[in-house]
Amino acid sequence: MADSRLLLDAGTRAQLWRKLVEALETYATKLQNWRVTPALDPARIRSSLSRFDFCAPVDPCEALDFLVEGLWNFQTHTPHPRYYGLFNPAPTTMGIAGDALAAAFNPQLAAWSHSPLAIEIEQHLVRAFGARFGYDPARTDGTFASGGMEANHTAVLTALVHKFPEFARRGLRALAAQPVLYVSTEAHHSLLKSARMCGLGTDAVHQVAVDDNLRLDPKALASQIARDRGQGLAPFLVAATAGTTSAGVIDPLPAIAEIAAREKLWFHVDAAWGGAAALVPELRPLLEGIERADSIIFDAHKWLSVPMGAGVYITRNTDILDKTFRIAQTYMPREAAGLDVIDPFTHSMQWSRRAIGLKVFLSLAVAGWDGYAAAIRHMVAMGALLRAQLEASGWQVVNKTPLPVCCFVDRRHPEGRSEAYLHKIAMHVVASGKAWISTTRLTGSMPVLRACITNYRTQRTDIEALIAALDEARNQSR
C-alpha cells in the first residue's frame, strides 16, 4: 500500500507505541540520576546523523530508539530537578498526554467549525486565567500563542491599533508622529524584538530606569513621557513586568496603571512567568494592579509546567484582537456563520494553529487550582531554602523578590563580583553535569550568577547538590 510507510501496520504501531510509552516513563523516573548537561560536540551529533540519507528507509523502532538515545545524550535536561534555569519546566504528565492528543487528532484551530471543542477549551481557559487576574469573564478576550514572544508581539500590535486605528490599514507611515513605548531596563527583550517586528524599530522602545530593587521607577517613567511629548513623539504603551527574567522582580503595577490611565497609554503586563502567583492566595497580592491592565501575557509553559510552547495573551478590550487581525478572505470554512463563536484566525497572528490549550486544560483539570497552588508554593519554599543555603555558604544574594530566583555573587573570593570569575563558576557547574545555572547582568551592568527554581520536582537534596557544585567550582577557581 502506498501509505504503508506513513501509517505503518497495526502490529508495528502497537510495538512503536509500547516503546514510546516505555521511553517516556523511563525519562520520567530515571532522569534525576542522569547528568543535567550534555557534551557539546557538534561533530559527534552530525556524524550520528550522516547515516540518515533518507534514501534507504529505517525501521520505525530503530528510528525511535535513535531519537530517544540521542535526546538523552544531547540535551540540556530542562526537566531535570537540578536545572536551575530560565523558567523551563519539567512537563506535567497530563500536559504530555494533551500534547500527544494534539499531535494525533491534529485539530486545526484556524476556523471554529473545524475544532469546536479545542477552541472552546482555549476560550474557557482564557476566561478562567483572566478571572484569576481580576478580569470580568464576560468582558475577556484572548488568544493562545506559541509563547511569551508571540504574546508580547500581539500586545504591541493591539496597543498600536488601539491608539492609532489607521495603523491597521495604512501602516506606520500614515502616523503623524513617531510612536514610542516604555519598558524597564529589566524587561524581557521580546518587547524590543516586537517593536522591530511591528516596524517601529527598537529605538521606539524607551527603557526606563529601575529603583534599587530593580523595579521600574514610576517617577522616571512620568518624566520620560513628558520629555517625549515635548519632543513631538507619540507615547502609546507602557509594559510592566510581573516577574523579570533576570531577577524575578515585580514592577509597581498600581503606580504604573495610574500613569498609563492619566497619559492614556495602553497598559500591558508581561506576566510570562510571575503571573502564576495569581494561583496562590498568599502570593496573589503581589500582583495587585494587574486587573487594571489592558492586556496581560502569561506562559503556561513556564510556571504551569506544561510542555512548550503555551503562551496566552488576555485582554479586557473585547474588540481589539478582531481589529488587529481580521483579514477579509473567501476560502475559509463558513459552517459556523450565524453562531455566536469566533474563528481564531481572526483573533491571532497565526492562521493554521496547533491546539495549544489541550495540554493546559488536562493539566489544570487534573491538578486543579489547589494542585497548582501547592506546586508553586513548594517551588517558592525551595527558593527560600536556596537563598538561605547560598548565604550560609558565603554567597551573597543581591536581588529582593519573594519569587524563587536568586541572583548572587561570591563574598568569599576577592574577584567574587567580577564577570570573568562568575562566568567561570557557572561554566564549572555546567560542565560538571551536576546542575545548570547561568550568569546575567542586573541593570545591564552588574554581573551575577543566577539560579531559579523552575521545577516542581526540585527537593532539598537537589538544593544541597547545587551548593556543593558551587563550592567545588569556587575551590577549583582559587
Ligand SMILES: Cc1ncc(COP(=O)(O)O)c(C=O)c1O
Ligand atoms: C518576562 C518574560 N517575558 C517574555 C518571555 C518570552 O517568552 P517565550 O520564551 O515563551 O517566548 C520570557 C522568557 O523567558 C520572559 O521571562
